Amino acid sequence: MRLVTFLTPTKLTRAGWLTADGVVDMHAISGGQLPTDMLSFIDDHERYRALIQENDWEAAEATYLSESVKLLAPLPNPRSFRDYIGFEMHMLNASRSFGHTIGSAWYEMPIFYFTNHQAIFGPGDEIKRPAKETKLDIELEIACIIGKKGSDIVAGEAQPYIFGYTIFNDWTARAIQRREMEVPLGPHKGKDFANAIGPCIVTADEMEAYRCTIAEADFAAPLRFPHGPTNRLDLTMQTRINGVTICEGNYKTAFYNFEQMIERASENGVNLMPGDILGSGTVGWGSLIENNFNVHRPLEPGDVVELEIEGIGILTNTVV
Template identity: 35%
Template sequence: MKLVTFETGAERKLGALVGDDRVLDLAAAAADPAFASMQALIEAGERALDRARGLAAQQPDRAILPLSGVRLLAPLPRPIRLRDCSLFLAHMEKALAKWAQSLAEAEPDPKAALEALMATGKYSLKQIFRDQVIYYNGDHLAVSGPGQDIVWPSYSEWMDYELEWACVIGPGGHDIKAADAAKHIFGYTIFNDWSARDVQLPVMDANLGPGEGKDFAAGNGLGPCIVTPDELPDPYALTMTARVNGEEWSRGSTSTMHHSFEDAVVQFSREKPLHAGEVIGSGTVLSGCGFELGRRLADGDLVELEIEHIGVLANRVVRR
């Protein structure tokens, strides 16, 4: 199934996409508390999901709406938790090298400066990134959805996107084993980790996290839907692309992940609970951001992230 959260009038509702142009209002199709919201459905478990599948197959006329007549929101408008990880390591390697290069270019002898910077080891990927899942906690209250304008913070001049995807946790758990980890994934969605580069880089240069460079209103884009695992032939073989004003900037594949979402599930449940409705971001695929490409977004640019079998997450960036 492809599950969505949508608005019609003043109501926020849970739905399932039917074909390319219709949505099933699950609460209108059946009186079930599990259909009150996406979080309620996730918490209700497999029984509720099976009932939703049955209703989507029946397509009762009373509950079918034209997709053009509703407004899609982030599928989980307020996740109970949001962590973004470094599961794609090739991006990290290239971004670190690009960072060093940008610093060196400001010096009188860029070549010598670059060699000196790289010799410090600060701009090379540390082994710990290969050994375990490295992550930071994102703001689960600063979530944007499809079609929403991303109003850039006034303290930043460098607007950037990041082409990512995310898994949503279904059944929670504690000390989950690797063999069972896939059973705890409710579904997948597209994730745009919007980044204010001119704010992020100086903070990270102080050996801290990204800070306000990734912590601003609507800075975590999710959507357009959550796709359940049974919809995907192989989640680790999906093409990922990013377009800016219709021009392709980025292309990659989920097959290039060093760590899997299952690895994150195991690690994040170690000696502590993992909860239904948590969102785990993948990190950026190789070439999946303007910083890597030496390109910057401009006021009014339309950014479209597309992942095979999931859909397109489109947003326009606008200056405050």
């Protein structure tokens, strides 16, 4: 399923799924048996999806045509939002641009920080450049949404905890970030103002068609995370700014996959909850800082950014 949150013609916020020509309002099609919001659907998604299958609601005609609704962030209110640094190429490029080296710990465990789960934007939303910021940047990522509660989850048993996937643009104020990261505490205000996700959540079962296995020899350094050959999703990823392609990559080049990230996040009895989001980190060359803004200048008001990931769609935002 390709799940969305949208604004109806009468300005009601509803959850549903995409059809060829519009959206189905899950609450309306079910006579109130399905919820109005995405977080409630995720909380009890196994029961709700059984209802959908039993009643063949997924095959229903669109409640609203596409042109009559506005898509919002598919999960406007995640319970938490962890963002990882999962691609070695991005680490190498960004570290070089910042004049840093990669700490050995990065090769020993997936590293994450908590980003602002209250600053969620969706497809078509305007992103305000922070005041006095001179090096506004984007980051091309895929994100997974957790579907059930769990703690101390081992990577080999983590796939059932993934509800679905979406595109994630980790908007970044590089000038702010460069200064504040002189203090070894990780990102702060440079990552605090905007997290864009969308246009939909593709449920995990639909993404399994892209599953592949990558050998350790495909990476610049040995994989030290003890899970052998690495399961990935073979998904092309692309960034366009004002219609010009800036970056092309593939999620299968990730050093750490989401199952490994789930293991790390849930260690020491920490509960992952339905509606938590995990970001993959930026695909190699998926941010402008990686070549010191030589491929494209820092973003300015009026710039239109499109992130596209195979199997999910296109997430578009405009800088203001």
